[in-house]
Amino acid sequence: MTARKTPLYETHVKYGGKIVEFGGWLLPVQYAGILDEHKAVREKAGLFDVSHMGEVLVKGPEALEFLQKLVTNDVASMTDNKVQYTPMCYPDGGTVDDLLIYKRNNQEYFLVINAANIEKDWNWMKENSIEFDVELTNLSDETAELALQGPLAETILRKLTEAPLEQLGYYWFTPEVLVAGKPVMVSRTGYTGEDGFEVYCRPDEAAYLWEAIMEAGQPYGLVPTGLGCRDTLRFEAALPLYGHELSAAISPIEAGIGKFVSLDKGDFNGRAVLDEQKQSGPRRKVAGFVLTGRGIARAGYPVVYEGRQIGTVTTGSYAPTLEQNIGLALVEAEYAKVGQSFAVEIRGKNIPAEVIKKPFYHRKGK
Amino acid sequence: MNIPQELKYSKDHEWVKVEGSKVTIGITDYAQSQLGDVVFVELPELGSEVAAGAGFSVVESVKAVSDIYAPVSGKVIEINEALADAPEIVNQSPYDEGWIVVLEISDPAELNELLDSGAYAQLLAEGGH
Numbered sequence: 001m002t003a004r005k006t007p008l009y010e011t012h013v014k015y016g017g018k019i020v021e022f023g024g025w026l027l028p029v030q031y032a033g034i035l036d037e038h039k040a041v042r043e044k045a046g047l048f049d050v051s052h053m054g055e056v057l058v059k060g061p062e063a064l065e066f067l068q069k070l071v072t073n074d075v076a077s078m079t080d081n082k083v084q085y086t087p088m089c090y091p092d093g094g095t096v097d098d099l100l101i102y103k104r105n106n107q108e109y110f111l112v113i114n115a116a117n118i119e120k121d122w123n124w125m126k127e128n129s130i131e132f133d134v135e136l137t138n139l140s141d142e143t144a145e146l147a148l149q150g151p152l153a154e155t156i157l158r159k160l161t162e163a164p165l166e167q168l169g170y171y172w173f174t175p176e177v178l179v180a181g182k183p184v185m186v187s188r189t190g191y192t193g194e195d196g197f198e199v200y201c202r203p204d205e206a207a208y209l210w211e212a213i214m215e216a217g218q219p220y221g222l223v224p225t226g227l228g229c230r231d232t233l234r235f236e237a238a239l240p241l242y243g244h245e246l247s248a249a250i251s252p253i254e255a256g257i258g259k260f261v262s263l264d265k266g267d268f269n270g271r272a273v274l275d276e277q278k279q280s281g282p283r284r285k286v287a288g289f290v291l292t293g294r295g296i297a298r299a300g301y302p303v304v305y306e307g308r309q310i311g312t313v314t315t316g317s318y319a320p321t322l323e324q325n326i327g328l329a330l331v332e333a334e335y336a337k338v339g340q341s342f343a344v345e346i347r348g349k350n351i352p353a354e355v356i357k358k359p360f361y362h363r364k365g366k
Numbered sequence: 367m368n369i370p371q372e373l374k375y376s377k378d379h380e381w382v383k384v385e386g387s388k389v390t391i392g393i394t395d396y397a398q399s400q401l402g403d404v405v406f407v408e409l410p411e412l413g414s415e416v417a418a419g420a421g422f423s424v425v426e427s428v429k430a431v432s433d434i435y436a437p438v439s440g441k442v443i444e445i446n447e448a449l450a451d452a453p454e455i456v457n458q459s460p461y462d463e464g465w466i467v468v469l470e471i472s473d474p475a476e477l478n479e480l481l482d483s484g485a486y487a488q489l490l491a492e493g494g495h
Contacts, residue, residue, distance in 0.1 A: 034402060034427075228402070295406065347408075
């Protein structure tokens with residue numbers, strides 16, 4: 001399969017992005033360097049191309065009923081213009097994907113799904129929609145998305161729009177607004193642990209908007225940012241990444257995001273298993289750890305205790321803001337408590353580690 | 367790309383500085399630029415024996431883990447302990463401060479297998495490997 005290009009591919013090349021293939025897409029892993037870009041997002045702002053993400057419009061009289069069955073969070077609790085994060089599960093409690101739901105009104109919802117899962121999610125949604133009066137539209141090819149992230153994101157975006165961004169709360173969106181003269185949808189959401197905005201636009205206007213935002217951000221230290229720092233940023237904030245902390249074999253309860261599983265809302269896919277896991281505690285849990293010995297844990301490395309494997313690292317990296325080598329690992333639940341010691345096997349050696357509190361990084365202020 | 371003339375090179379992008387029976391080894395400017403920000407260097411034990419072509423050190427960037435292969439065989443007589451606290455030196459000064467080990471070589475004939483700077487530059491021009 002040939003890797004696809006987002007509408008910003010030429011822009012990335014122009015800005016010196018080092019292009020890699022990621023989930024079937026050609027995207028920049030870095031421009032100046034992952035550590036510099038990471039720091040820019042924590043202290044100033046960074047601009048990401050996230051056009052590879054998938055989008056599905058759910059419309060119809062039974063849109064709410066359909067979504068309530070499809071996902072684990074309580075969609076009925078949302079008001080118009082609210083965004084909600086939710087896992088989407090199989091009947092066995094395994095995770096199909098994690099997604100954002102944008103509620104336009106009771107009969108219209110816009111879903112944002114992971115790029116690598118678009119086809120799988122689409123098929124799963126279609127299959128589940130049969131018994132409901134809803135219409136699904138895959139808008140992935142008609143939607144581009146930019147993510148402006150960092151403490152100066154609002155200051156920068158304000159220069160390009162008359163929309164009252166300061167009144168836009170975290171996890172709210174404005175469905176139609178002009179940014180640099182182009183009609184877009186803007187949400188105060190993101191995947192970096194920082195304040196920031198996601199801007200949804202037409203693919204043919206993405207490059208224009210990129211340039212406009214870069215220019216507006218220039219005096220504030222805005223830099224273009226790639227997949228590399230997107231991963232280290234989300235990892236420090238302990239946000240799960242599908243295929244690592246979440247998968248068809250890992251439930252949201254095991255991943256530690258049980259607060260997005262609402263057992264008060266009636267039936268939904270996976271409810272029985274997730275209910276049981278929530279009541280009696282899951283057998284395995286995602287734990288955060290710091291290596292107290294020297295080395296870097298990587299995804300897939302075994303986690304051992306007294307000579308026995310008790311789990312596997314799901315993400316591990318040097319954490320640029322904390323300047324420590326930390327990780328997330330799916331381990332037997334009894335070893336997931338803060339303060340627990342275990343070891344990570346790195347190239348045949350057992351390197352000591354200790355379970356620490358998640359998230360590893362918490363932004364200050366709003 | 368900086369390729370000092372006085373050094374020898376392996377096809378795996380290590381450089382070798384020969385001083386009598388001692389050789390200093392590090393990774394090339396090209397190698398560090400390909401890796402990106404180096405955040406960890408695993409050094410071999412002092413006194414350990416390494417064989418030409420075998421991995422003896424590991425250099426990790428934020429995203430990647432890379433084995434460093436010994437360009438020649440020998441015994442580890444010095445390790446660059448500064449890299450333990452400041453692995454970024456490998457990015458900043460790959461040919462000087464960022465050296466990795468010094469070996470006492472066991473078979474000087476192996477040095478003849480290495481590339482000179484011209485041949486290494488050509489290797490990079492042809493696409494790296």
